[in-house]
Amino acid sequence: xxxxKNQFQFVICGTDxxxxxxxISSFFVRGLNSFYWKPIQSGIESEIDSQALARLxxxxxxxxxxxxxxxxxxxxxxxxxxxxxxxxNFQLLNLPNIVGPLIVETAGGLxxxxxxxxxxxxxxxxxxxxxxxxxxSGLGTLNHTLLSVEALKKRNxxxxxxxxxxxxxxxxxxxxxxxxxxxxxxxxxxxxxxxxNNLDILWKELNIxxxxxTILNSKKY
Ligand SMILES: Nc1ncnc2c1ncn2[C@@H]1O[C@H](COP(=O)(O)OP(=O)(O)OP(=O)(O)O)[C@@H](O)[C@H]1O
Ligand SMILES: [Mg+2]
Numbered sequence: 063x064x065x066x067k068n069q070f071q072f073v074i075c076g077t078d079x080x081x082x083x084x085x086i087s088s089f090f091v092r093g094l095n096s097f098y099w100k101p102i103q104s105g106i107e108s109e110i111d112s113q114a115l116a117r118l119x120x121x122x123x124x125x126x127x128x129x130x131x132x133x134x135x136x137x138x139x140x141x142x143x144x145x146x147x148x149x150x151n152f153q154l155l156n157l158p159n160i161v162g163p164l165i166v167e168t169a170g171g172l173x174x175x176x177x178x179x180x181x182x183x184x185x186x187x188x189x190x191x192x193x194x195x196x197x198x199s200g201l202g203t204l205n206h207t208l209l210s211v212e213a214l215k216k217r218n219x220x221x222x223x224x225x226x227x228x229x230x231x232x233x234x235x236x237x238x239x240x241x242x243x244x245x246x247x248x249x250x251x252x253x254x255x256x257x258x259n260n261l262d263i264l265w266k267e268l269n270i271x272x273x274x275x276t277i278l279n280s281k282k283y
Contacts, residue, residue: 069278070094070163072222073186076196077206079170082227084111086196086250087167088118091125092258093265096163099127101155102176104169105136111167120258130154139182140175150177157189166191172213183213192220194247197238199228204237211242222277223247245277 074090076083084100091098098121100111109117112126131150133142143150155176157166169176172183186193193214197207207224214221223245226235229252239246248268253260265271 070096070274071157071160071166071191072164073166073168073189073191073193074196075168075182075186075193075210076171077198077203077210079174081171081196081198082225082250083167083196084114085118085256086194086225086227087111087165088115089250089261089265090165090194090270091115091121092119092261093270094163094165095121095125096165097125097127097158097160098165098167099129099158100167100169101130102139102169103129103132104139104142106132106134107136118256118258118261127158127160138174139169140177143177152180155185155188157191164191172210183217183219186214187217187219192222194222194225196225196227199226199231199234199249203231203234204241207238208241211244222274225250228252245273247273247277 074083074087087098090096098115103110110132112129116123116126131143131148133139133146135142135145166189168182168186170182174182176182176185195207195210197203211221221244224238225248226246227250230249235246235249248270
């Protein structure tokens, strides 16, 4: 990456919906004191992601950039937009002009359609900032994660590394790092009480900032 100002601008993507993207986004937003943007939100029936993130991080509200689209139904964005009779204007999906750290949370996984002929991964390619891939720790992760990484690599999208979310698994981290050749940024544990204090404790314990700097400075990256 070229400009130092962009050093901590990442897309947080997941191998699936409900995989922990908002939680891990909260972890990074708090640790880096970054801006947060969820450009497309599908579903308003309960707390939306930006609200959950505000609650978990307690960051200044000014750090939370307004969604480009909020659709009513909790379905894939392409269909949610159709139900709401909205046409996506791609200009509104361009990255906000932020100087400093920024975390962008995707809508679902990589192959989720944003329109009938445009996928989430196409937009990630356009954004041109590195991806942090959140994956589950347990059964099913090898297939989902290896497929996701293959799709990213095929498009030459930079991948900063993996965040493996959930109860510690004996073998999966090793297997994932061997097959993908990617750094494991964190094995993020299952936590009973998710709050800003526990996020801060984990941020220090897992030594995330130094790991990010090491990865960004590594030749491989
Ligand atoms: N490590 C964890 N410990 C405890 N709870 C977790 C953990 N990871 C995820 N969860 C819980 O699982 C649920 C889904 O997580 P989250 O909302 O972060 O997923 P998501 O990938 O952002 O979902 P979406 O696709 O809807 O954006 C939340 O209730 C979250 O608190
Ligand atoms: Mg989310």
